[in-house]
Amino acid sequence: MKLLKKGAEGDIYLTRFDNHTAILKTRKKKPYRHPQLDSRIRKQRTIRESSILSEAKSLGIRTPLVYQVNQNDCTILMQQINGILVRDLVGIKLESACVEIGKITATLHKSGIIHGDLTTSNFISYQNKIYAIDFGLAQKSVRTEDHAVDLRLFKEILGSAHVGVMDLLWKAFLKGYRSVVRPERFNKVLNHVGVIESRGRYARME
Numbered sequence: 001m002k003l004l005k006k007g008a009e010g011d012i013y014l015t016r017f018d019n020h021t022a023i024l025k026t027r028k029k030k031p032y033r034h035p036q037l038d039s040r041i042r043k044q045r046t047i048r049e050s051s052i053l054s055e056a057k058s059l060g061i062r063t064p065l066v067y068q069v070n071q072n073d074c075t076i077l078m079q080q081i082n083g084i085l086v087r088d089l090v091g092i093k094l095e096s097a098c099v100e101i102g103k104i105t106a107t108l109h110k111s112g113i114i115h116g117d118l119t120t121s122n123f124i125s126y127q128n129k130i131y132a133i134d135f136g137l138a139q140k141s142v143r144t145e146d147h148a149v150d151l152r153l154f155k156e157i158l159g160s161a162h163v164g165v166m167d168l169l170w171k172a173f174l175k176g177y178r179s180v181v182r183p184e185r186f187n188k189v190l191n192h193v194g195v196i197e198s199r200g201r202y203a204r205m206e
């Protein structure tokens with residue numbers, strides 16, 4: 001098994017399953033948590049991530065296929081999407097990936113799912129199709145406020161990971177989002193993004 005990435009929540013390994021390369025996502029024990037509480041949280045997040053991955057797939061969103069979930073080890077074995085992180089794309093490919101991320105986000109929101117970690121590192125481009133990964137922080141919610149927080153996070157990430165093209169990519173994302181939700185819904189969520197941003201400005205002024 002090859003270690004691909006060390007993360008705050010856990011590590012990602014490249015392994016094999018049924019003659020295919022596969023990804024093993026682990027969740028580390030947190031020494032500062034009570035052991036029983038820790039195991040409950042890790043177990044809960046593992047189950048939630050794997051079930052939302054599958055739920056998203058049933059909505060027509062491209063996600064890795066979940067091969068195995070181990071509730072005791074808190075690991076998920078899934079299909080490897082052997083493509084390029086959207087973060088590493090440039091130009092028109094990056095722009096159209098953002099349109100696609102907007103569509104995916106809106107499709108999730110319409111079904112009452114928030115991704116919770118919308119960044120260009122959590123989407124993979126493979127054969128010109130965009131795959132959503134990392135549902136570790138996903139939640140169920142139909143609240144405008146929660147949906148707006150999802151959008152706001154993505155905008156913030158664009159400001160740090162894609163500085164020069166931030167405006168272009170944000171417009172691309174909104175174009176995708178707008179094409180999936182009803183116009184009234186789009187306006188309501190986008191207005192709320194503005195509300196969150198003005199709250200942020202006030203907080204900084206104090």
Ligand SMILES: Nc1ncnc2c1ncn2[C@@H]1O[C@H](COP(=O)(O)OP(=O)(O)O)[C@@H](O)[C@H]1O
Nearest residue numbers: 005007009012023064079080081121133134136
């Ligand atoms: N199914 C997958 N196929 C290919 N690469 C993956 C897959 N899952 C994770 N990765 C790689 O591992 C990285 C971290 O995985 P992720 O699920 O985003 O966990 P984290 O919570 O650490 O961000 C991703 O950014 C991606 O590069």
Ligand SMILES: [Mg+2]
Nearest residue numbers: 117121122134
């Ligand atoms: Mg991630």
